[in-house]
Amino acid sequence: MNDYDDYDDERDGDNAEDTLESQVWQLLQLINPGDEDGAMQQFSEYRDLVDEEGDDDPMRIVAQVTDWRSGFEVDADDTRGFVDAINELVARWNLQIDWDGDPDDDEFHEDVDGAELFGRAFDQLNEHGYTLWAREADEDGVYAGWITRSSDDESMRLLATALGINLRLGSQV
DSSP states (O other), rough: HHHHHHHHTTTTTTTTTGGGHHHHHHHHHSSSSHHHHHHHHHHHHHHHHHHHHHHSSSHHHHHHBBTTTTTEEEEETHHHHHHHHHHHGGGGOOOOOSSSSSSSSSHHHHHOOHHHHHHHHHHHHHHHHHHEEEESSSSSSSEHHHHHEEEHHHHHHHHHHHTOOOOOEGGGO
């Protein structure tokens, strides 16, 4: 028996689907497509942090436990950090983004902005059945987001609404 089994037992109640914890679990499953073990590990870390810090700001905790594993937060001016974060996340599915230039070259970053990079990554991921999402971060001037299967777009929209997450497609940044 593992933490996931315990969680399944707890979800057997009538209102289990409405709990914040249940919604966070659903979110972690969506942003870890094909990686239930990763979702379980992040959920366990989430629960531990909630126990330590409380759940006054659950999305801050989610961002903390998913950073660079199934989510990202980078300074909006840090195009290099954005490219690195997306490359790290898509490597989970053996994908590579064609950034239309050499992201290791300083000139590449002088000629491009975060919104343009979001659009490039969104389009290419969409071709492979994935959706790049941009979510509102706690701080201004920060790009944050997740990647889900495109077939889960409606579920992601509904869940984001339930969790109060301001979310948009990566192509709309």
